[in-house]
Amino acid sequence: MVYVKEYDAPLVEQAEILRYARCKESASELIAQMQTCLSEVWNHLQYKVCYIRLPIQKENEMLNLSFAKTDSKALTKNLEGCTEIILFAATIGLGIDRFITRYSKLSPSKALWLQAIGTERIEALCDTFCADMAKQLQTEGKKLHTRFSPGYGDLALTLQKDVFRVLDCPRKIGVSLNESLLMSPSKSVTAIMGISQSCITKEMSKPFCQNCNQVDCTYRK
Amino acid sequence: MRNILEYMKDHIIYLDGGMGTLLQAQGLQPGELPERWNITHAEAIISIHQQYFDAGTHVVNTNTFGANGLKFSQDELDEIICAAIANAKEARKRSQTKHEKFIALDIGPTGRLLKPYGDFDFEEAVATFAQIVKIGVKYGADLIMIETMNDSYETKAALLAAKENSDLPVFVSNAYSADGKLMTGASPAAMVAMLEGMRADAIGVNCSLGPKALAGVVEEYLQYASIPVLMKPNAGLPQEINGKTVFDVLPDEFSQDVTALIEKGVRIAGGCCGTTPAYISALVEASKHIIPKPITQKNITCISSYTHAVQFGKSPILIGERINPTGKKRFQQALREHDIDYILTEGIQQQERGVQVLDVNVGLPEIDECALLQETVCELQAIIDLPLQIDTSDAAAMEAALRRYNGKAMINSVNGKEENMKAIFPLVQKYGGLVVALTLDENGIPETAAGRVKIAEKILQTAQSYGIDKKDIIFDTLAMTVSADAMAAHATLDALAEIKTRLGCHTSLGVSNISFGLPNRDALNGTFFAIALSRGLSAAIMNPYATDMMKTYYTYRALLGMDENFQEYIPFVQQLAQTTHMVQNPSVNQPVNASQTDAAQTSSQLQKAIIKGLKEQAGELTAQLLQTQEPLQIVQAEIIPALDIVGQGFEAKTVYLPQLLMSAEAAKSAFEKIKSAMATAPEQSADKCKIVIATVQGDIHDIGKNIVKLLLENYGFAVTDLGKDVAPETIVETTCALHAPLVGLSALMTTTVPAMEETIRQLRIAAPWCKVMVGGAVLTQAYADRIGADHYAKDAMESVRYADEISAALHASMQ
Secondary structure (H helix, E strand, O other): OOEEEEOOOOOOOHHHHHHHOOOOOOOHHHHHHHHHHHHHHHOOOOOEEEEEEEEOEEEOOEEEOOOOEEOOHHHHHHOOOEEEEEEEEEEOOOHHHHHHHHHHHHOHHHHHHHHHHHHHHHHHHHHHHHHHHHHHHHOOOOEEOOOEOOOOOOOOOOHHHHHHHHHOHHHHHOOEEOOOOOEEOOOEEEEEEEEEOOOOOHHHHOOOHHHOOOOOOOOOO | OOOHHHHHOOOOEEEOOOOHHHHHHOOOOOOOOHHHHHHHOHHHHHHHHHHHHHHOOOEEEOOOOOOOOOOOOHHHHHHHHHHHHHHHHHHHHHOOOOOOOEEEEEEOOOOOOEOOOOOEOHHHHHHHHHHHHHHHHHOOOOEEEEEEEOOHHHHHHHHHHHHHHOOOOEEEEEOOOOOOOOOOOOOHHHHHHHHHHOOOOEEEEEOOOOHHHHHHHHHHHHHHOOOOEEEEOOOOOEEEEOOEEEEOOOHHHHHHHHHHHHHHOOOEEOOOOOOOHHHHHHHHHHHOOOOOOOOOOOOOOEEEOOOOEEEOOOOOEEEEEEEOOOOOHHHHHHHHOOOHHHHHHHHHHHHHHOOOEEEEOOOOOOOOHHHHHHHHHHHHHHHOOOOEEEEOOOHHHHHHHHHHOOOOOEEEEEEOOHHHHHHHHHHHHHHOOEEEEEOOEOOEOOOOHHHHHHHHHHHHHHHHHOOOOHHHEEEEOOOOOOOOOOOHHHHHHHHHHHHHHHHOOEEEEEHHHHHOOOOOHHHHHHHHHHHHHHOOOOEEEEOOOOHHHHHHHHHHHHHOOOOHHHOOHHHHHHHHHHHHHHHHOHHHHOOOOOOOOHHHHHOOHHHHHHHHOOHHHHHHHHHHHHOOOOHHHHHHHHHHHHHHHHHHHHHOOOOOHHHHHHHHHHHHHHHHHHHHHHHOOOOOOOOOOEEEEEEEOOOOOOHHHHHHHHHHHHOOOEEEEOOOOEOHHHHHHHHHHHOOOEEEEEOOOHHHHHHHHHHHHHHHHHOOOOEEEEEOOOOOHHHHHHOOOOEEOOOHHHHHHHHHHHHHHHHHHHO
16 A cells, blocks of 8 residues: 655755755855745645555565566665565655746756755655654664665666556656656655664665765765 | 436436555555456456445446556557446446446546656647547447546646547546645636636546545635536545554545535535445435535636636736737847747746736747747746736637646637637637637727727627637727827726626726827826726736836725735835835945955956846946947956856856856846847847757756856857757757757756767767767766767856857857
8 A cells, every 4th residue: 555644844954955056165145045045945845755565575686576576786785684665755846846947047046056955855855754664663673774766776767667656656746757767846756765674784874875886976975 | 318417407416436445455466557457357347336336326437547548558448448338337237226327437647747847748648638538438438537637737638638539528626735736736716717618517626635634625616616516535544554554534424524515515426545335325325315506607707827816806917918029129039039038037027026917929920920829838837827818819829829728818819800709719618718808890999988888798799609608708998099089098998897887797908008109108007007997997918017007006906905904015115115216326236245356356347246146236237338338348348257257266166056157147137138239239249159059858857958058148159949858850950950060968867868879979960060068967078978979068167168169169260
């Protein structure tokens, strides 16, 4: 069964917004413009997640995720010791896309801030959801692994098609997938999180950025 | 069996309940397509339908929610819908209950989001739905149920397909979020306006929430709709209890809540996710005593956008007239150059000035109005949520625009000529809309009020023969200049007052025509507007920059209690005072900041404004400079040096991207003044070489490309921006047509890099002279090399530098 959750706005991490806008220092005029954008878009954001809990098992070289099979080594490693997963899709809605489009015509600097704000907001929503799930699983004595998205490492982006089929994202939270596997609204995330009985391995508890192989990334922390 | 529309007139109609949840209970796997069960598990489907019929359902929906050509081949789709209808018919045969039973062809959303925010074309969507409708008609469905739509545009596509391909009754049901709006933003009032205008037979809501949570939305439907309202809520929200899924509203509570809304006027009711035959029997039992509440005509005159409805009659409506080339050289130039951004900016600025509707007129003799009007409407609707008034005398262009319009548009215009009514009224009938009717006919504009009212009556009568109600006609009694006839205002005003009081219709005027040929027109217009309002005028097509008319608007509303706590009047007068102060003391508005680079300190105020990213000041200072200096001199001596300082700062990492952009925007507003000045002297040109830019096919993200465009334009390049998701062929065609020496391609995703590679391949064959630079989030030097690009621009400044190189080489080779 696919469940839907709606959250209140998670706390804003200003430093993250600045990082996504590629500002290394926080000049007051920059902060002011960023805050103007944030307050303008604030009431047009929503925080929706839909998810399903599914059993998984290893079948020779393949990993059977219940909704699809994959041979991704990176995901297999991430899900080591797991017998179940939570598959989820999250979005902050279409409102911010409208603002971004409007300002990309009118004021690209504001469009850039809105992009950065959107990225910070969707990541914050994912963090909130993960924390919520982790707390719930704690009552079962289970642990949650860090989230892992299609397109990440060697996990094919084409998996999105299967994700969308099982989660019914358009109906549940209004997210759709286009032909080039991009999501609309653009500030949306799909991911898999492993559930295991034991403690999280050292590898899995490292912050997101350090787990990634792309070391020359502009946004690396 | 009776026609359902007949039967509905004096009966409450009961729909069925959930299907998906029941199928899951019978073993449907997550991700499995339930539509295939029509064939593989026909008995299970028949049994569910029969249980609903037995429970008292009048209309069952076929198990075809996701049956469409995007998921199934034509043959399989045909087979599925055939089986689905056969299953429902079989259930009807088996059910022993005596009540009337109908079968609705169920149509759900495609799962794809339409352009501009998705990649699914509107006409493709219409075609997808048309395919389903045709099959449904072939196999004998009794009606069509379009349901669970959470996007107004897709809803329109589905309803249009249903109407164009069948004569069956069509019910339309939307899925609202907890905030009472559709996922893409439409309010219930906006949906009622659009769907009623397009002649749906019943409208309403389903899915998402339980009956209590949906009550507000349903009540709004009841308030606005003059057609039957339906509801099909969920059994509340699903919860997981001890590993089992349980919905939190049980049949008793469900039936009581829905019954309460039937008492308020809902005529068609059933259930959605989580509801079962038990819910429907409980509902039938609880509500069978109710005598159906009659459906009343609400006589609300309104239009809508993809977010909200605008209602006429409560308070005056301002319709911004600035998107119109008549008498505007700069606007005409923008149309000829296909400068859509210029038109959009006009729209945004009028919205910021407070208009509630935008008039859109892009007619010029030498352009393809049909294509441009449609494109402009779509582009405006991508970024502005105001309803539009589509303004053209070309019926084909009107239809093209109305078809794509997301909402219920205002149509400008029809008049009393037989021929004209014959061309326009069928469009109103098909697409819906509020049509502006001009009181003139074959004999011209009558001089007297009585003559104009007579034409109005003729128009109303003809409209009625098309089934168009008078609430959907707004009369323009034609303001004519008093400079030609001192009594002209009387005829206009008397006619509008009579139309308002005796005919009971709303009116609109192009106010400023009254003062044509006289000095200080704004003063006359403002007073004429006030008189017209006091005689009952509902709307004005006007220029929101005209201070006196805006004063009339705000003061009128403040004086007549239309502006609660003067919430709009006070900010308006404050803004007014500020603007007046700025005009009288320009120095207060100039940039002063000590923390500038040495070069900036010695440069002019315009340079400072650009460096500091002060958009408005840069524009104003440029306008001042233009009084004494040549446009090109300002570009060379002020704007380019300022941009260079910022650009160097960016490259040295002392200036960040948002700052670079703010400066670029300030420069752009300076350039806008320069362009306006040069529009009257077109022989001058500051342009360097031509550059074609585009985000490649499959990619719909364009912020990076827009930044590059802005900077390239700042530096004087003639940029042709093809937009996003652009086919290689289009890029090649444009490059060849312009013989552009440089093409810039952008891609955000690894999945769209192949499209970039293909574009380069085609360019190499068809346009061997041109250089290609590439950029975007996923690109690296290595990637750029691999796909055969000439240059990898890691950021926007770098693209300017490279373009400069190409331009310089080109000039050198020409000398």
